[in-house]
Amino acid sequence: MLSCRICDHKTEKSLQAHINNKHNMINSEYRGTFPGALIYSKSYSDRLRYTNAHRDPSYKKKLSDKTRELYENSEWVESHNKALKEAQSTLKAKENHRKGALNYFKNRTKKQREYHRERLIQSWKDSEKRNNRVKALKNAHNRSEIRYKHSKATKKFINSLTTKEKEFRKINLKKVWAKPENREKILKLSKIGLKAAMSPKGRENFFLAQKNPELREKRREIAIKRLQNQPVVSSLNKYFHNVLRNNKLYPESEYRVGHYVVDFCFPDKKLIIETDGDFWHANPSIYNTYNSIQKKVVAKDKREATYCQNHGWNLLRFWERDIYQDVSMCIKQIQDELYG
Numbered sequence: 001m002l003s004c005r006i007c008d009h010k011t012e013k014s015l016q017a018h019i020n021n022k023h024n025m026i027n028s029e030y031r032g033t034f035p036g037a038l039i040y041s042k043s044y045s046d047r048l049r050y051t052n053a054h055r056d057p058s059y060k061k062k063l064s065d066k067t068r069e070l071y072e073n074s075e076w077v078e079s080h081n082k083a084l085k086e087a088q089s090t091l092k093a094k095e096n097h098r099k100g101a102l103n104y105f106k107n108r109t110k111k112q113r114e115y116h117r118e119r120l121i122q123s124w125k126d127s128e129k130r131n132n133r134v135k136a137l138k139n140a141h142n143r144s145e146i147r148y149k150h151s152k153a154t155k156k157f158i159n160s161l162t163t164k165e166k167e168f169r170k171i172n173l174k175k176v177w178a179k180p181e182n183r184e185k186i187l188k189l190s191k192i193g194l195k196a197a198m199s200p201k202g203r204e205n206f207f208l209a210q211k212n213p214e215l216r217e218k219r220r221e222i223a224i225k226r227l228q229n230q231p232v233v234s235s236l237n238k239y240f241h242n243v244l245r246n247n248k249l250y251p252e253s254e255y256r257v258g259h260y261v262v263d264f265c266f267p268d269k270k271l272i273i274e275t276d277g278d279f280w281h282a283n284p285s286i287y288n289t290y291n292s293i294q295k296k297v298v299a300k301d302k303r304e305a306t307y308c309q310n311h312g313w314n315l316l317r318f319w320e321r322d323i324y325q326d327v328s329m330c331i332k333q334i335q336d337e338l339y340g
Contacts, residue, residue: 002041005034013044024092028103170235171324177278178324183286236320237263240275240327247331249338257313260304269338271314276301278320286321 003010009018016039019025027039040048070076087093108116123129140146161169176182196202209215233241233254241253244264255265257272264273278286281301282294290298301317308315314337318330 002038005030005037013041015039026096026100028100029096171239174236174239174320174324178321180286234275234277236275236277236323240264240318240323240330243327243331244334247335249331249334258307258311260307262304266338269314270312271316271334271337272308273334274301274304274315274317275323276317276319281319283319283321285319 001010001012002015004015004018004023006023009015009022011018015030016027019027019030019039023030025033030039031037070080088097124133141150158166177186197206237253241264244251251264251266251273253264255262255267255272257265262272263275265271266273276283280294280297282290282298287294305315316334316337323330
């Protein structure tokens with residue numbers, strides 16, 4: 001005979017329904033409050049294990065077909081969603097869901113994480129599932145309430161990261177961008193977005209947004225904040241400077257040579273090092289045509305190279321992609337120039 005530790009309710013097989021409905025507790029909470037407390041009788045637990053082990057293999061398909069039939073019934077779906085929304089709107093349900101999700105993701109093994117990742121990849125390869133998810137995401141993001149909640153959750157997650165975690169994410173993102181295949185995919189998606197933005201509907205939405213004074217003010221505040229927080233030294237230069245120091249190379253950073261300010265310099269050796277971003281300096285292995293800003297930067301780089309050559313400076317340039325793909329090669333080239 002099983003007995004509830006809270007109200008002394010007695011039953012022969014299972015306390016689960018009583019704990020969930022009477023005390024609004026899930027099994028893990030009950031066991032955490034009363035260590036060693038039983039929720040299922042031994043005979044009932046053995047029967048459950050036996051049933052699951054010897055269940056008809058077609059059971060899952062039958063269950064799936066039955067569930068699909070239910071979801072094809074619009075009246076049932078409406079009542080189900082209404083009941084689910086009411087249940088999930090309570091603070092207790094939200095807190096239980098949050099705790100359960102945290103415990104689940106925190107206690108997963110490496111094997112479980114890899115299995116979950118593979119299942120997720122396979123599910124996205126299924127065209128039907130992918131189309132349904134994309135459709136659901138579009139419908140959700142058409143609602144301002146959902147967009148606000150998503151933005152709020154994203155900001156909360158970013159703010160919760162430590163400085164080390166932020167730097168790790170930034171370096172990984174740079175590595176992703178350094179791979180040509182990833183860059184090609186991202187640029188392809190960007191072109192799709194630009195095409196949609198330049199369509200008649202996209203232009204109409206843009207002009208309507210421009211007439212909204214609240215949106216204009218919000219954009220102005222974001223632009224001012226970005227300018228105020230814009231770092232003097234780029235993240236690429238910070239990363240490369242740390243690598244140089246780790247290899248016992250200590251150059252002068254942001255060093256003035258004539259009327260130019262170079263990224264790194266060894267004045268005694270007359271060696272200048274420039275770390276060029278792929279976009280702003282127009283990496284020729286990526287860009288065939290340049291925009292107006294890139295043309296100005298490329299022209300400035302040529303003038304700088306001519307000045308250094310005429311005044312006896314040795315200039316080394318490293319592209320952003322090369323630094324993140326094989327930084328050791330860059331360091332070796334610098335060491336050869338200094339000590340070779």
